[in-house]
Amino acid sequence: MTVDTLPGLPSAVTICEVGPRDGLQNESAVVPAAVKAEFVERLADAGHTVIETTSMVHPKWVPQLADAEEVLRLVERRPGVRYPVLVPNARGLARALDLGATDIAVFAAATESFAKANLNRTVSESLEMFAPVVARAREAGLGVRGYLSMCWGDPWAGTVPLPQVTAVATRLFALGCTELSLGDTIGVATPGRVVALLDALVAAGIPLARIAVHFHDTYGQGLANTLAALHHGVTTVDASAGGLGGCPYAKSATGNLATEDLLWQLNGLGIHTGVDLAKLAETSVWLAGHLGRPSPSRALRALSGAG
Structure with a gap:
């Protein structure tokens, strides 16, 4: 691949691979x-160093993730790799701690609907439910990722006003989250709106270094939105191997941004991720x-000769 860099982009990006959780939870078949x-x-x-498990x-x-405890027992965890586990409440956190989790995530929404x-x-x-969960996790030394869904659009409420998203984001971040992942759950964001929200969050006191972006490719905007976020200083991007996933509670949400598509772009820009595209493609196939x-994933289809 020919590499041509662009000014204003980070030299390295961390990919949070969400396929095993966010991807597989939307499959009709139980794996x-x-x-x-x-x-x-x-x-x-x-080469992934952050794998939401x-x-x-x-x-x-x-029901697709009913075997969470068995999966965590089977996975051979490696030094230098983080394996976040989504927990919904205090009971979920207790189960995760019992299984040796070192990173968790909580899942909030920017809209009432x-x-x-x-x-x-x-x-x-x-x-209010998440507050003691985050506090207990931080006391135990865990990293806590705060997901905020519907940051740009909601299937019931439509376009979500920036002040509304900012207000919920600052409250979630204030609980003690070590990272805030902004979700475009139904894939309606465009680059200008991505930058506008990032500006609003920074103005509200949330550092860009603590912000990740989580785009869906419903309208084909995932890579464009990612590039806008990177130009603006974001260095953590969520993606799903093979483009798996959607959202079981928002039927208009199609798959996550495919990790292969993201890697093709980042590799071409000379941005380091540590992830081997060929090995990832083999895994997704x-x-x-x-x-x-x-x-x-379009990149995966091209690399595998599938069309």
Whole structure:
């Protein structure tokens, strides 16, 4: 690949690989725990240093991840690799701690409609629920990633006003989160709106170094939005191997930004990630075989000759 850099971009980017949790939770078929564990280990082999591994959400709500404890026991955790686990409440945190988790994530919403659909609570009630969870996790020395969904659009409420997102984001961050991941859950953001929100959050006191972006590719804007965020100083990007995922509570949400598509762009810009694109592509093709369908990642299809 020919490398041509652009001014104003970071020299290195951390990819938070969300395929094992955010990706697989939206699959209709339940993937065996042994396959999930191998998926995580293959991602580590490819060079990923942050791999969101599973979720402690009740199996009634996300049956695809009902085997979370088994998966965590099967995964051979490596030095230098972080394996965040999504926890919904204090009970989920206790389970994660018992299994040796060193990083967790909590999942909040910027809109009342999605907080109700996803958490069956108001935004304020959900933040009150997360407060002791984050505090306990930080006391135990865990990293805490705070997801904020519906940052740019909501399937029920439409466009989400920037002041509303900023207000919820600052409250979530103030709980003690070590990182805040901004989610474009239904994929409606465009680069200008991405930059506007980043400016608003920085003005509200949230450092860019603590902000990650999580784009969906519903309208084909994932890479454009990522590039805008990188130009603005963001250095952590969420992506999903093979473009797996969506959102079980927002039916208009299609897959996450594919890690292969992201890597093709970052490699071409000379931005270091530590992830081997060829090894990752092999992993995504392998997983697609277990899922019984091809990956939606365009870069992966080109690399594998699948079309």
